[in-house]
Amino acid sequence: MNPTILVVEDEPAIQELLAINLKHAGFLVVRAGSAEEGENAIRSALPDLVILDWMLPGQSGVSLAKKLRQDERTRELPIIMLTARVHEEDKIQGLEAGADDYVTKPFSPKELVARVRAVLRRRAPHLAGEAVEFGGLALNPSTHRVTVNGQNLDLGPTEFRLLFFFMTHPERVYSRAQLLDEVWGDHVFIEERTVDVHIRRLRAALEPSGHHERVETVRGTGYRFRGN
Amino acid sequence: MNPTILVVEDEPAIQELLAINLKHAGFLVVRAGSAEEGENAIRSALPDLVILDWMLPGQSGVSLAKKLRQDERTRELPIIMLTARVHEEDKIQGLEAGADDYVTKPFSPKELVARVRAVLRRRAPHLAGEAVEFGGLALNPSTHRVTVNGQNLDLGPTEFRLLFFFMTHPERVYSRAQLLDEVWGDHVFIEERTVDVHIRRLRAALEPSGHHERVETVRGTGYRFRGN
């Protein structure tokens, strides 16, 4: 549930500084010492945000940013550029490369974390702990509350996580196996049919408000959350 | 714990005057020379109050105020407008923009600080060192007293801090670990279950007045203080 941040930075000291502060702010941190390493990390597990040093040995940060913007899979990935320069042309280049924000070295850890939060809020509100809503059905991760038109709704822990996952990944089918991975956690050894039961429980809880119809069965495949 | 105030003012002399007086009154001050800079500052770290000059080069103060009122995140942010004009239509515009108060130039530093305090008292009592209250349950940090409808209530030190934290952070779930960090202090080595016991003690103290129901258990996650 905590956002994962990939730090691509070649100077060990700065990398460490970034990692410590981000971790302390509740983020999960993955590190890479070069653009190439960064690419690998992204390939193996998509982070929620990338902090990218402008200057890197080998492939530069700008060049990696451009690459990420071209790939379908990483097009929406928020990027924060880390730069020692403050020249205007760099900002323009950076904007063209598609960075969401800048932090110039030297930076205060507080500012950095704040900018990360700000970018997440803009690009992926739910990762920043803000409410997700679909037609009156709202789920707020930070208050851990589900409301229907302002009215509170009680959900068990698992149903809450299940609904949260659905609401943050609407309009997409997920197999029972995928749901087990995403909602229960990787590599749990649980019967797939168990998902059905929790779907049932979730539907039962949503029933009075009619929102149970959003939880759609895709026969032979799995389940999907309808957003509109 | 000291409130942070963002000053958005383009004239360096006035900015300085504001900053000095606010600092002297115990506030932390962040400065911005334009509406754009102000926006950035707010994005990176939400202040507790904004002092906004009416006339600014580029985007005007009124326009920024409107923008802040539209954004979910800054809707509740108290705003004090700083204006040289005293015309009626300006006040109306300002009210529409959602300012909490006005200070007309030239202003006395004393008056300014007083207005800042007043607005904070109204919008965020605990930042002004005043009592926080929810439906008859009041906690006063400066007198270190808790009252229910005026009646005194005895709380142990830990319960007091716990309740204070809850009342200043209502409507949000906190895990036992977070509560330990926030109420007991960072990096203490205490069993998480200890939190339960103090929750219990707090509830017991609140029980006679019925306010114990505000301390809600969020199964599998932690606790939450209900404000309404």
Add this chain to the structure above:
DNA sequence: GGCGTGCGTCACAGATTTGTAACATTCGCA
């Protein structure tokens, strides 16, 4: 030193949640 208060930990009971199996129903297809 004796005493009271506050605090952290533990143990146990009760409540809630959860996974599974069993049975019922629906769906798609021939």
Add this chain to the structure above:
DNA sequence: TGCGAATGTTACAAATCTGTGACGCACGCC
């Protein structure tokens, strides 16, 4: 229409989590 597979529904026992009372320790005060 009839059949098999997929899904819906229910009940229940196990597992987990939380509430609560009790206990011992530490500290400050007299």
